Amino acid sequence: MGRTVQSGKSDDADVIVVGAGPAGSSAAYHCAAAGLSVLLLDKASFPRDKICGDGLTPRAVAELVRMGVPLREQDGWIRNVGLRVLGGGHVVELPWPELSSYPSYGLARARTSLDHLLLEHARAAGAKVQERTNVTGPLVDERTGRVVGVQARPVDADGRRAGEPVEYRAPVVIAADGVSARLATGLGLEKRQDRPMGVAVRTYFETPRHGDPWMESHLELWDGKPGESDLMPGYGWIFSLGDGTANVGLGSVSSTAAATKVDYKDLFAKWMGNAPAEWEFTPEHQLGPVRGAALPMGFNRGPLYGRGLLLVGDAAGMISPFNGEGIAYALQAGRVAADAIVQATARGTAAGRERALATYGARMRDDLGGYYTLGRVFVKLIERPEVMRACTRYGLPRPLVMKLTHKLLADCYEPHGGDWADRTISALTRLAPAS
Known part of the structure; x- marks a missing residue:
């Protein structure tokens, strides 16, 4: 559990971000670009490897564009034009759709390079980056019960202890600490067993x-x-x-x-x-x-905001059940979390700040909750081998079916307007419960 501390000590930053993967670096970048002082902590030294498919959908590309990340081929990227699907004796090529909301191309780049790039992008925006700092748990104010910082210790390149424990304080903490979700579990926020x-x-x-x-x-x-x-x-x-x-x-x-x-x-x-x-x-x-x-997957841990702590990326289970995509949602969560924090700093009362911070969870649920619910239904269906075989054998050769399926599985559809496929998916996500 988190360590309880007395209030009154000075803060080290306006916001502490724990974890420098895509979610953490996105949050740190957007907070710093808005003028907040940011302390970004990670236990690794960069560049470092990360298990991933290294593919970015157009939804992820749109987030990188918002961040102003250079995306030229000479910057180390390869563009992809769509998805080639093999199954049931069929080979189908599905180009990324032409939409107003997202670019019509994806990208690929090894996570060793991508994460380092995003970290440096956050640093260039003004975030203070501290590597080889292993955050071990939250600091909780004994009077209010709020998270007011983190406990940490320095480590060497192999993750071994390399110094005495230290505490860092901030009025808001962003947990981007991945699957381990150490900050969330330190507050007793366990993962849901009914999520994929x-x-x-x-x-x-x-x-x-x-x-x-x-x-x-x-x-x-x-x-x-x-x-x-x-x-x-x-x-x-x-x-x-x-x-x-x-x-x-x-x-x-x-x-x-x-x-x-x-x-x-x-x-x-x-x-x-x-x-x-x-x-x-x-x-x-x-x-x-x-x-x-x-x-x-599918928001497997929550609440997304509570007691001064915001969960982003894998720490909140923001991977799509449809396709295993996580980078797009991590980048989005960092941006939305930062916006909520920036708005909270402009509020004159504690109650006003809390209302602003609570918008983070509401916005993420409104945008992704119904989609993730559909994804849970999808997973239950494809767990049955006979259903999966029927889908690949009879669905792949049908262009209209695959157009709808491609947009749904890749989460690349026009959320407002668009063609029949976009409107169908939008209606389904609105009808599905967001819990």
């Missing part, structure tokens, strides 16, 4: 496919020739990075937080053993080990 949980593993290969302009998704994984062997659980992806390499991985999702018993690394090895030789997905071309991570 995904698992993903990935590695990198040197490959001639590194310049493929399509993000590729394999809805069926076979341990031999397709149709002549056993179908394995999960789905796979190949995201080209344009630098001679590709991110190759697979994942699966459960409709509850219960742990699965699948050996994902063995499953990955079987899938790679069946890959075409010309892709060069072989051990001699593999760069680094196969590594895995949990994917908390």
Whole structure:
């Protein structure tokens, strides 16, 4: 639990952000750009690796554009034009839609590079960045019960203790501390067992496919020739990075937080053993080990705001149950959280500040709550192998079905207006409960 402290000590910043992934760096950037003093803490030293597919949808690209991040090819990005889907004996290419709300392209970049870029972007905006600082829990005011800072300790490059514990104080704290959600659990905010949980593993290969302009998704994984062997659980992806390499991985999702018993690394090895030789997905071309991570989904922890603490990104389970996408929502959450905090600083009373801070959770639920609820229904359906087989066999060849499905799964639809598919998805998300 968080340590209880007396009030009255001076603050170290207007806002403390814990965790310098996309959610934390986004929040730090937007707060600093608005003129607040920001202390951004992370236990790692950057650049550092992060388990991810490295693909960014147009929704994520729109957030990077809002931040003013340079997105040219010479800046280290590769653009993708859409999604290539393989399953049921079909190959379907689905271009990103032309919308007013989002650009018509996605991006890919290794998280080692992306997270470092966003961290430096926040620093350039004025955020004070402190690496190798392991935040161990919240500081709670003994009189008000509010979070007024964090407990931390310095660590070395290997994560070992490298100094005495220290406390940092601020009137508002943003928890962007990932799946571990140490600040939230320190306040007793446990994850919901009725929310989906995904698992993903990935590695990198040197490959001639590194310049493929399509993000590729394999809805069926076979341990031999397709149709002549056993179908394995999960789905796979190949995201080209344009630098001679590709991110190759697979994942699966459960409709509850219960742990699965699948050996994902063995499953990955079987899938790679069946890959075409010309892709060069072989051990001699593999760069680094196969590594895995949990994917908390569908707002699996809350409340998003309470007692001076805002939860953003994976700490709040903001990964989409539809596609495992988390970066777009992490960037969005950082922006919306920062806006609520900036507005709160302009309020003249404690009650007014609380009302402004509470808008963060309301805005995120209004925008994503119904969509995530639909995602939970989707996960329950595709958990049944016969449903998944029917969808890939009979749905993929039908353009109208796939247009709707693509926009729904990628969360790339016009929220107001648009064509029939956009209006259908918007209506569904409004009708679905946001809880």
